[in-house]
Amino acid sequence: MEELKSLLEKYLNKELLSMVISGSRGVTDIIKIRIRPVLLKEELRFQAELLRGTKAFHENLKKEEAIDRISEWMRDSFRQLQLDSTAGTASVLVSKKGKITIKEKARSTGVKGPELAHNKKKRYLLEEGRPIDFLVDLGVMTAEGRVVRARYDKFRQINRFLEFIEDVLPALPEEREIRILDFGCGKSYLTFAMYYYLKVCRGLDIRITGLDLKEDVIRQCSALAKKYGYEKLEFLKGDIAGYQGEEQVDMVVTLHACDTATDYALFKAVKWNAKVILSVPCCQHELNRQISSEQFAPVFKYGLLKERIAALVTDGLRAELLEQQGYDTQILEFIDMEHTPKNILIRAVKRTGEGRTDCQAYESCTQGLHVRPTLERLLASEHLPSEAYKQRRQNQPGKKGAAG
Numbered sequence: 001m002e003e004l005k006s007l008l009e010k011y012l013n014k015e016l017l018s019m020v021i022s023g024s025r026g027v028t029d030i031i032k033i034r035i036r037p038v039l040l041k042e043e044l045r046f047q048a049e050l051l052r053g054t055k056a057f058h059e060n061l062k063k064e065e066a067i068d069r070i071s072e073w074m075r076d077s078f079r080q081l082q083l084d085s086t087a088g089t090a091s092v093l094v095s096k097k098g099k100i101t102i103k104e105k106a107r108s109t110g111v112k113g114p115e116l117a118h119n120k121k122k123r124y125l126l127e128e129g130r131p132i133d134f135l136v137d138l139g140v141m142t143a144e145g146r147v148v149r150a151r152y153d154k155f156r157q158i159n160r161f162l163e164f165i166e167d168v169l170p171a172l173p174e175e176r177e178i179r180i181l182d183f184g185c186g187k188s189y190l191t192f193a194m195y196y197y198l199k200v201c202r203g204l205d206i207r208i209t210g211l212d213l214k215e216d217v218i219r220q221c222s223a224l225a226k227k228y229g230y231e232k233l234e235f236l237k238g239d240i241a242g243y244q245g246e247e248q249v250d251m252v253v254t255l256h257a258c259d260t261a262t263d264y265a266l267f268k269a270v271k272w273n274a275k276v277i278l279s280v281p282c283c284q285h286e287l288n289r290q291i292s293s294e295q296f297a298p299v300f301k302y303g304l305l306k307e308r309i310a311a312l313v314t315d316g317l318r319a320e321l322l323e324q325q326g327y328d329t330q331i332l333e334f335i336d337m338e339h340t341p342k343n344i345l346i347r348a349v350k351r352t353g354e355g356r357t358d359c360q361a362y363e364s365c366t367q368g369l370h371v372r373p374t375l376e377r378l379l380a381s382e383h384l385p386s387e388a389y390k391q392r393r394q395n396q397p398g399k400k401g402a403a404g
């Protein structure tokens with residue numbers, strides 16, 4: 001820990017822009033810790049924001065206290081630390097065996113120092129005031145680095161997405177290229193943001209492919225990637241179900257893939273044994289056509305309520321199926337409902353060991369609601385959770401060809 005303490009001694013000063021500690025080892029209920037310098041009664045302190053669930057708790061520490069607490073957190077509870085300062089950037093990774101790797105990079109250009117006021121506006125991973133090429137070209141920022149007022153929701157969405165990416169970095173490989181696929185990339189705001197943050201800001205060895213059906217979008221995004229010199233970012237025309245040619249994929253991202261396209265993306269991710277899956281579903285129509293229940297008939301007779309319940313059930317069953325395939329799965333709020341109705345994110349991280357074989361609760365739920373999700377059918381041939389599950393499927397009509 002002495003090398004870490006020397007790093008903290010160097011960067012814990014008023015020029016610190018941000019520090020984020022993440023990648024919980026599961027021994028604490030703290031999800032993430034953010035640290036920034038503040039002035040309290042004209043004295044420099046370091047405010048630690050500890051995120052527990054949906055609540056944040058704050059501690060104001062002297063420099064020596066901060067060094068000791070951070071060292072303790074990294075030794076016992078977390079795998080990753082990322083700091084940004086006017087002098088440079090640094091990352092700290094702790095392996096499963098406890099080995100600490102520190103990477104440090106000096107800045108070649110000057111950066112404005114932090115605002116040290118105790119109460120200030122939220123700090124984003126991609127900060128306002130620093131022009132970022134792809135955000136300028138995509139109309140989110142001005143050439144001076146100011147966020148366009150009409151696009152501020154998009155700016156918040158991009159940063160929220162990067163926070164999810166940051167949290168799962170400890171699950172990705174450290175010693176080789178990280179392979180990422182983005183299904184249904186669209187205009188690729190988030191694809192470019194992901195590449196910029198991981199490659200440019202964090203210095204990771206990554207290769208990303210964005211896939212979409214719109215030829216004009218692919219052409220435009222490819223031109224922008226070439227313009228920025230993003231050598232390991234490519235865009236291809238194609239659909240999710242028919243995509244081939246990969247043997248090893250570390251992270252699969254699928255944002256707003258409509259209806260069952262999300263299921264095909266999740267199926268591909270499971271087949272590749274992807275370490276991380278990030279999915280924001282969209283337009284879940286399939287179960288809305290299937291779902292029925294005598295007990296819920298007084299509710300389901302209202303079309304709007306039935307549609308919303310069916311969408312929530314769809315995502316809940318997807319998450320449960322991923323759990324059965326060996327993933328620790330969470331359903332998270334992607335962005336506030338006031339900004340977009342497509343606000344649910346499924347985050348799945350591959351755990352060590354096998355998936356769950358007990359699917360009695362899942363079967364009871366699907367039978368009770370008279371639904372059969374596409375993801376269930378796609379997983380049938382080679383990723384089946386239980387023999388009872390297989391027998392039930394064999395007794396259902398239309399089984400052949402369901403796996404696509």
